[in-house]
Amino acid sequence: MSIGVLEPLRRRLSLTFAGQSEGIPAWELALEDGDDAGYFAADSVTWRVHGGMTPIVGGIRALLTQALHPGVLAGVLDHSYYQEDPLARLARTIRWVFTVTFGDTEAARAACEHVRRRHGPVVGRYADGRGAEREYSANDPELLEWVHIAFTDAFLGAYEYVRGPLPAGRADQYVREWAVAGELMGVASPPRSVAALRERLDAYDDGARLAHSPRVDEAVGFLRNLPLDPMLVPGYRTLFAAAVDSMSDRHVSLLGLDKSSLGRGLLPPRPAASLTLAVVGLALGSPGPSEQAARRRLARLGAPPPPPSTAP
Template sequence: MSIDVLSPLRRRLRLTFSGQTDGVPDWELALEDGDDAGFFAPDSVTWRVHSDMTPIMGGIRALLTQALHPGVLAGVVDHSHYREDPLARLAGTIRWIFTVTYGDTAAARRASQHVRRVHEAVVGQYVDGRGIGRPYSANQPDLLEWVHLAFTDAFLGSYEYVRGPLPASDADAYVAEWATAAKLMGVPNPPTSFAALRERMNAYDDGARLSSGPRVDDVVGFLRNPPLDPLLVPGYRMLFAAAVDSMNDRYLDLLRLRRSSLGPLPLPVRPAAQATLAVVGRALGATGPSEAAARRRLARLRAL
């Protein structure tokens, strides 16, 4: 009788990502239902990127990038219980991303409308990078856009950091495809090429919309050492280091983060991250439940 040495890791990963240790969440099984193929095909770059293990690292990078906008950060700090229950927010984000990626078009729209309804209560005041107080709402187009830009940049950047650069046409395709998710969330005119993504993100660094400060430092400290199961801590720390290593110098300066090094010598973070994600992939399996459910729907619809 063989011993599954990865079983403890598998249970803890499932609890972290879905909130349960055994079985598949009902919302993932429901992705088998529906009447169309969804917004993205199995041969899309979106499926290629999102079905990989790299979005785990990408999620860390996205949260770090999002924290640079004081309006986005205020919404998280003032209206979420990320410190008391960080996994709940993570599970909600994963549910929305996978439903939009793998669900039929009706499920993707419902999931996005649900997030927008939750956002209606997320309002308040924040101080911008020039010290000016401003009102915010989580459904403001500029805040929604920054969240979308951060996700797109982080997921694509993490995939290329771990797996190697995509052809320019594939990078453009990913940005153009995932613009659909932005439109579902109410983002007007999202970028549809990699160059446009870079240009749009650079435009936010105008001295007011992106900033550092005590609130950013606090969130960075939390993301560096979140309250995870001890079995997951070594792998998480490696992926956090990889997320930092993959980011541009300007954002690292604002976040007050440095790439891992031993004195003047950089540490080999990339191969360590590749090994970490390989173990995670071995524990969770090659095909995730969301993708498997989508493939069953496509087979039923004869759309494969």
């Protein structure tokens, strides 16, 4: 498939993910700056899991999982303009993920501090899974931890769903590495193994902290039918189905979804997602601008070169 044929797709994807159809955002180019290699080495599992295209599926899955906590969901629905600017939160999340992953330590710390400042005014009340009224703040330890473990589980799960299981011990290594991001965001003791991550996820399912509600239906409906450019809609539907298919049956049930009702196309969700991500990777190029900027910084610092990219 020629690059020229994919140019319209590239422009629309760039506008969706970066907010501009031409050029590279200044914040991505700035990842070339800095005086150290960052929190994650070029041969880290974090670079491997966050590189390529699987983070698109991981991002959808993370948003769905995070929405299961009514406190987290209240913060999003009550304090964001997601209906007026539905892709703004996505763009901010992408910027944070790639800055922490590929930036130097100063850039990573600054990105986390910026998010924590934005969280400051996000306060309110919500009804938990048992109907009890509770106060919340986006910087509450419980909410911060849920967002972190949901993210970790989603990005690792999406990678292994699309690409296959990581070699022995590498999934644990990813959870241990990404715990640094949790600490930077204020999570007191993030899990450092897959077993600890699963235990922490299960502990939240206590009847109060995770719950299905009409607000969950609202969030799921919105995520399922994002107001995207028509050219992107078929691919997004494929990736949404894959994100749901990759989740635990318990979380899918809490979302009010049914895996059997998803992915009724020509291919099952997993191979359909692999094909879609391959096309997206061809359109956007690999490695992406953030990783390329980090590679230039590492070369300038004389750090060991990263291994070749294996995207998507």
